[in-house]
Amino acid sequence: MPEHPKLTAAQAAAETHQALAMRQTFARDVKRRLRVPLADQRAYGQRLQAALGEKNLGALAGEFVILVDRAATVQTLFIYFRAMPGEPWQMIGASPVATGRPGEFDHFLTPLGVFEHTPSNMDFRAEGTMNDNGIRGYGARDMRIYDLGWVDGERGWGKGGRSPMRFQMHATDPDRLEPLLGIRHSKGCVRIPASLNAFIDHYGIIDAEYQALVDSGKSLWVLHSNREVTPWAGRFIVVIDSERKTRPAWAPAPGSKARAKVPKGGDTAD
Incomplete structure (x- = not known):
C-alpha cells in the first residue's frame, strides 16, 4: 500500500478542511442520512481506529474509510477521514444499512474485520433484473456492486461454524427493500441506499486501487467516464459489532x- 507524504501541521489542516467539505456533498447527494450526535461520531471514530490497529493499520491517514456497525440495534454505515496519523477520525456522513440476518439456511452474519477493496476482486454493475420473487436483489440497473471477494463467514443457521461466503456491498431493491434498511435483513452482504451507492461510486470514495490502474493507463469498464474522483480515495471497508443493547435514537428501525411491503423471499435477495 503506498504511503502518504508527511504533512506539516498547516498542510494537514488544509487537507482536513478540504476533505471535510465532502460533508456538504454527502448531505446534498445522499437521500438516506442519519444525524449522529458528536459524542457517537467520536466513539465510532475510536472504534474504527481500534479495528485498524488490530490489522497493523493504525497509522492509516489521508484517505476515506468506510465503517459499518453490524449490531442489530444500529445497522449503520459511516464514512470517516483524517489527514494525519494520531489525529481523531472525523465523520463525513452516515446512512442506514442492512447486514446479515441469522436464523435461516444460507444466511451468514456479516463478517467482521478490515476488508480491502481491490480490483483483484473486480466490481461489477447490476443488471436491474428481477428474481423469481419480483425483487431486484442488486438494486436498479447500473448500481455498482463492491466485491470484497471470498471470506470465511459465520453461519447463522444450524450448528453455526464458518463457511466461505462472497462478501459484497451493494444497493438493494429500491421500492421494496431499501425502505427496510436499518435492520438485519440480508444473507450476509451489506445492503446500502441507492443514493449512497452512487455517491461512493461517483467520487471514488474507496477506489484508490482502481484509480491507480486508471492512472497507469488501464481502462476499466466498471468505472463511469464522468467520475469525479476525490484526491482522498481510500481502499478499506471496516466492519465492527458495537453490541449495543438498545437502539440509539439516531438510528431508527423501519x-x-x-x-408490510416486503414480498415473499424478500430476505433472500443476495
Whole structure:
C-alpha cells in the first residue's frame, strides 16, 4: 500500500478542511442520512481506529474509510477521514444499512474485520433484473456492486461454524427493500441506499486501487467516464459489532408500513 507524504501541521489542516467539505456533498447527494450526535461520531471514530490497529493499520491517514456497525440495534454505515496519523477520525456522513440476518439456511452474519477493496476482486454493475420473487436483489440497473471477494463467514443457521461466503456491498431493491434498511435483513452482504451507492461510486470514495490502474493507463469498464474522483480515495471497508443493547435514537428501525411491503423471499435477495 503506498504511503502518504508527511504533512506539516498547516498542510494537514488544509487537507482536513478540504476533505471535510465532502460533508456538504454527502448531505446534498445522499437521500438516506442519519444525524449522529458528536459524542457517537467520536466513539465510532475510536472504534474504527481500534479495528485498524488490530490489522497493523493504525497509522492509516489521508484517505476515506468506510465503517459499518453490524449490531442489530444500529445497522449503520459511516464514512470517516483524517489527514494525519494520531489525529481523531472525523465523520463525513452516515446512512442506514442492512447486514446479515441469522436464523435461516444460507444466511451468514456479516463478517467482521478490515476488508480491502481491490480490483483483484473486480466490481461489477447490476443488471436491474428481477428474481423469481419480483425483487431486484442488486438494486436498479447500473448500481455498482463492491466485491470484497471470498471470506470465511459465520453461519447463522444450524450448528453455526464458518463457511466461505462472497462478501459484497451493494444497493438493494429500491421500492421494496431499501425502505427496510436499518435492520438485519440480508444473507450476509451489506445492503446500502441507492443514493449512497452512487455517491461512493461517483467520487471514488474507496477506489484508490482502481484509480491507480486508471492512472497507469488501464481502462476499466466498471468505472463511469464522468467520475469525479476525490484526491482522498481510500481502499478499506471496516466492519465492527458495537453490541449495543438498545437502539440509539439516531438510528431508527423501519416502520410497520415498510415491513408490510416486503414480498415473499424478500430476505433472500443476495
